[in-house]
Amino acid sequence: MNATSGTLAIGALSKRTGCKVETIRYYERARLLPIPARSPGGYRLYGSAHLKRLTFIRRARALGFSIDEVRKLFKLADERTRPCAEVRVVAGAHLEDVQAKIADLRAMERVLRETVAQCANGRRADCPLIEALYREVPEQASHQPSAPNRRRKILKADQ
Amino acid sequence: MNATSGTLAIGALSKRTGCKVETIRYYERARLLPIPARSPGGYRLYGSAHLKRLTFIRRARALGFSIDEVRKLFKLADERTRPCAEVRVVAGAHLEDVQAKIADLRAMERVLRETVAQCANGRRADCPLIEALYREVPEQASHQPSAPNRRRKILKADQ
DNA sequence: CTTGAGTCTCTAGTTACTACAGACTTTACC
DNA sequence: GGTAAAGTCTGTAGTAACTAGAGACTCAAG
Numbered sequence: 001m002n003a004t005s006g007t008l009a010i011g012a013l014s015k016r017t018g019c020k021v022e023t024i025r026y027y028e029r030a031r032l033l034p035i036p037a038r039s040p041g042g043y044r045l046y047g048s049a050h051l052k053r054l055t056f057i058r059r060a061r062a063l064g065f066s067i068d069e070v071r072k073l074f075k076l077a078d079e080r081t082r083p084c085a086e087v088r089v090v091a092g093a094h095l096e097d098v099q100a101k102i103a104d105l106r107a108m109e110r111v112l113r114e115t116v117a118q119c120a121n122g123r124r125a126d127c128p129l130i131e132a133l134y135r136e137v138p139e140q141a142s143h144q145p146s147a148p149n150r151r152r153k154i155l156k157a158d159q
Numbered sequence: 160m161n162a163t164s165g166t167l168a169i170g171a172l173s174k175r176t177g178c179k180v181e182t183i184r185y186y187e188r189a190r191l192l193p194i195p196a197r198s199p200g201g202y203r204l205y206g207s208a209h210l211k212r213l214t215f216i217r218r219a220r221a222l223g224f225s226i227d228e229v230r231k232l233f234k235l236a237d238e239r240t241r242p243c244a245e246v247r248v249v250a251g252a253h254l255e256d257v258q259a260k261i262a263d264l265r266a267m268e269r270v271l272r273e274t275v276a277q278c279a280n281g282r283r284a285d286c287p288l289i290e291a292l293y294r295e296v297p298e299q300a301s302h303q304p305s306a307p308n309r310r311r312k313i314l315k316a317d318q
Numbered sequence: 319c320t321t322g323a324g325t326c327t328c329t330a331g332t333t334a335c336t337a338c339a340g341a342c343t344t345t346a347c348c
Numbered sequence: 349g350g351t352a353a354a355g356t357c358t359g360t361a362g363t364a365a366c367t368a369g370a371g372a373c374t375c376a377a378g
Contacts, residue, residue: 009344009356010355011354011355020336022335023334023336039356040343041342042343042358043343043344056292060292063292066333073292077292087286087288088278091271095271099268101264102264105257108223108257111222112254116254119247129243129247130232130246134211134214168324169324169326179367180324181367182365198374200326200373200374201326201373220365319378322375324375326372326374328371330368331368332364332367332368333363334363335362335363337363338362339358340357341357342355343356344354344355345354345355346352347351347352348349348351
């Protein structure tokens with residue numbers, strides 16, 4: 001639409017960024033994207049600032065930052081005074097999270113692979129995988145979250 | 160409570176399995192745990208079958224199986240005819256998912272580590288991490304989900 | 319018999335979206 | 349200019365896997 005000036009309708013912005021229309025509106029509600037101008041008929045009109053900001057969001061999300069972390073990063077990016085150190089803190093914490101998740105997943109992978117392998121050549125009625133699942137839950141508690149860390153909800157039935 | 164016979168109140172079952180009381184009730188609503196008997200006053204009373212089943216659930220969840228996959232595994236475990244092969248299919252698909260997640264996370268980790276490292280010794284106002292986030296989103300699309308695979312919601316802002 | 323811990327149901331919150339329904343706006347074509 | 353198709357609007361509700369709270373009730377111990 002509106003080819004004049006740099007304004008984009010939401011669909012065009014969607015195509016440029018690969019971000020779904022509903023998701024863009026969601027980001028607006030979530031206060032990640034600033035409220036755009038509107039056409040006389042009420043359509044959202046985005047400028048290049050929105051494009052840049054949405055690109056940032058997409059990229060950060062692709063790197064696994066949560067919405068809340070993205071908000072933090074924006075704050076740090078917007079106030080242009082010495083962001084580097086503080087950004088490094090946020091990103092460093094996230095990096096540790098990612099590494100912890102990798103470790104967890106690798107442990108899972110190992111158990112799965114071993115059990116599936118035992119399964120593979122078995123032909124009897126008692127499946128080693130099923131048997132394994134019926135065994136006591138390993139405590140595995142001693143795996144201190146690398147920081148006073150609130151996240152990590154995905155992988156663990158922890159606690 | 161009720162020390163006679165093998166029955167456990169929900170709190171006792173919770174302690175035995177390390178699964179929160181609310182989660183146990185949630186599993187009942189989700190039809191993962193069979194509906195237990197009740198005391199005259201309406202308290203849930205669990206037997207050893209419930210204990211075993213809940214142990215199974217916890218263990219499978221700890222290995223990253225979804226609730227729905229756990230349901231499938233139960234089905235296969237319950238009908239005791241040649242489960243091994245079919246179980247292997249379910250577990251194998253899950254294993255592939257886990258491996259794909261690991262690959263994604265490792266890619267994230269690499270980018271994060273590199274950028275944070277650049278950050279670390281920087282002292283100027285333009286933070287390399289922030290700059291990196293403002294760059295175009297890499298397409299990275301060509302990463303076919305190893306199966307007609309519906310899951311994989313966590314890591315990607317895919318599509 | 320009272321007290322306090324345990325349990326009950328029901329509802330709503332979380333995260334990051336996604337998917338409608340039903341109405342309205344814009345654009346494209348004739 | 350008129351009409352049809354495509355785009356967009358708001359609002360609500362759904363997803364996964366729990367978690368948290370309110371307010372009422374039960375149970376076991378002293």
